[in-house]
Amino acid sequence: MAAYRLMQAGARVLMIERGGWVERGPNAWRDDSSLAFTPSYARDIRYSVIADGRAVEDIGSYACVGGPSVFYGGTSFRYRVEDFIGDADVIAASGAAWPCRYPDMEPYYTEAEALLSIAGDDSCDPTAPPRSAPFPQSPAPLAPITKRIVAAAQALKLSPFSLPLAIHYGADAARAACVTCSTCDTYACAIEAKNDIATMMIRPLLARGLVLWTDTVAVRLEESGQRVRKLYVHRKDTGVMQSVEADLFVLAAGALGTPHLILSSKLQEHSPARDSVGRYLMRHNNAMVFGGFASKPNPERRFHKQIAIHDYYFGDRDARDVMGMRKLGGIQQVMPPSAHLVMTQLSWKQEMVVRSLVEHATGLLCIAEDQPQSENRVSVDWSSRDSYGLPRLVIHHRYSARDQQALTALVRRAKRVLRKAGAWVFYTHQVSTFSHAVGTVRAGVDPATSPLDEDCRFRGLHNLWITCGSALPLSAAVNPSLTIAANALRVSDRIVATMGKA
Template sequence: MIIDDQYYDVIIIGTGAGGGTLARKLAPTGKKILILERGELIYRESSELVDTEVFKKEQYHAKDAWFDNEGEPFYPQTYYSVGGNTKIWSGVLQRMRERDFEQVQHQGGVSPAWPLKYQDFEPYYTEAEKLYQAHGKVENDPTEPPHSEAYPFAEIAHEPMLQSIGDTLSQQGLHPVHLPLGVGDRGRTDAEDTGVSPVLTSDNVTLKTSAQVVSLHTNPSGAEIKAVEAKIGGQSYLFLGDIIVLACGAVNSAALLLRSANEKHPNGIANGSGQVGRNFMKQLLSVVVQLTASANSGTFSRTLGLNDFYWGDKDFPYPLGHVQNSGGILQDVIFAEAPPILSALSRLMPNFGLRQLATHSIGWWLQTEDLPNANNRVHYVGDKLRIDYTPNNVEAHDRLVYRWIDVLKNVEATQPSAFNRTTHPRSDMPIQVLAHQCGTCRFGEDPATSVLNLDCRTHEVHNLYVVDSSFFPSHASVSPGLTVIANALRVGDRLIQQLSS
């Protein structure tokens, strides 16, 4: 094993929304920072897909198998590159709703309150929107929380077909809005172009790619991390630093803590509570396809969202969730996980090729909050990484799907020549799709029931932090990316204070 001859003030493991943002925040301190990334630096935005390559099975999946409840292997849709999963995200930068931070009764159970509230995150949401160049507009959304400042850039216009749908929704008394999107000179902003790449010219920042972190090593007392072990090119290296930050994603951060077990931490580092890996959540995600009579480009952005059913409906007093268009199907990476949709479209439109199917349809993403459950967990069985996960809050999600299909039918009835109203194919995202994963290292004030304190530092190891979505004590129905970014900026302020003392 090779011991690196450098000593770092901060070692950041992972370069996604959390790690990449934190690197950008800390770089101006002049402190010596090492960034370790399992993947490579890819300058081309991975979400800029070429035609029908999006439909190639498992193009954006990890090569290492994980295992499900039944012990069956699967290859997760998680992206290893500088920028992490933000290289294949939609760029939607939504704030959690103010009530999402409170305890909420759902049809499927209780979503617990957060120990911090919306007002604690609001300044960092604003900072995050500026950093990631959010284009948006505060509109007549019944759930939109208060903003201290307007979005830094104007909203992205809808495609004509979507604008027409939005106008019809408004006429029906609903409240369609422009989704806030991160857009820069190179297209959608991500954690590589916004977080990591801008700081690589700094003398105090070092990036090592193809560096798979395999273990954390503590001092003899177990009170602090003394070294990070990573494999680079088949060789094992030890990197030494004062502050260690995990930002590997909710599954991989928990997995790293678990497999780093030692004499002082026999159940995994920082796992005295037994909560590491517990309460794994991933939103209930479905895609519904609306068939159109005329063609579209197949490559337009997600721009239209709707939250009228976020907290329920007239016939259902429990939260349902969020709706947004998928963007052009030819550029939607996660849509590739919905092969039943493609089969249904082929049967409905037998004379159309794959490209024509995609360009004569509009996809709609429906997102419902998944509730924390200690039995939904990340853990090891021998050397196999296992994700035990059973969806919950399913009735609420099904009701959202049916409610939205009713809305689409009403829209189509006003424009009968614009739509092929044969049916509305639906597909639910399987365990392989880990979009919006969170919750495996929840933060809180009680070390018996949480892994991290309110600064996202582990209760048991005083120099170890986690800044990805692992810290969420509950999920919301909006996309979590902006909250991860905002939290990384918040934790960054705490670390800057610590580094300057």
């Protein structure tokens, strides 16, 4: 998004990307084309995760042109009006505060929805924020199992509505339209009907003069006189280390990659919020609840991640289990994983249960907003370096009691919907990935705890801007990518305003 806006303003842009292009075509439909089995889940830059105080595992990192959007589910929500104000219980002592409000972001949401051609209809969404333009596309017709979930939710007096999706349903005859296949979330689209960043933004920008270096790892930013002067990169094809000079640097390496680069370059030394760089990591508290049905709920194996339920987004008044909580989160449809994925991802005990459920199951994803806690953070371990010389990124994370309470409440309510739709047995899978990570180099008004100013410029360095999920001060309880995109457009307007002056 930043490259798009800066090129519109006449800038020459070089994009550095550590991964390569993702292969499309029929192979993308194979079970083993799910993200974790592909080169786009890079194992040459590994992160260590310490969850609940225990070293748990090493994880890979996302690396491809377009980033994880190529493999994402395409759910493209705007934050709610209240998400920009924040809930006092969620914020607690963190000092998290958005530097702007929903009306400031609205035009950028509209623009991001247009650029990504989002399909949706929020007329039944009880939490929908006001919009200045309709969705660019209407949603696809509902699959039979979706209609069943809708009927069940309505019988419980809930208000299911269409999930906003970055999927091409055929308004543009020059592209293949979605064929509602069963491999979408965690897979690249074989026919490029998913409106990911590689398809919708990077390819068209290349035709307009964007210079892209793929398979090139950004390793270090060099500062002098309160400006970043050089970026050192490692080109994987030649093995050569190279430096790049520029007037402006925009970091958009994701909520793990961006603080990794800042800490590896010791740029926090120049920040009045030096101790906050890497902190306040959020990732949502997500769980998928799968309901088992006596007969196969989706015998056509048709795409059915189509609706959401937001009746509990702002709590569940008078319900005893969440008394006093004014924010819980959202519930969305989710498809069961393929048997192949089940076999590789789970322990044998879980596998036995889930494998038998897969064909007889459909699910609901619960997304609870998580608290921005200072202890949830990334740091670097200089004693361990990867083959590019980057110190190892260490992720420390623990959910708070509030995070857990909100998720437990949502899971309970999701089960009620599935039960009403006919499910008689349940399996709940806690999501442990960092796919929704945000917040590690947050924007805010307080210079002491927010490394980025109101315009997402790095405090202490005049020409360094951050436009990825790192900048978000609160996670809200909707999928982050559209807000990241809209905020990047907002920030880019500020960058353009400084061009030639800085």
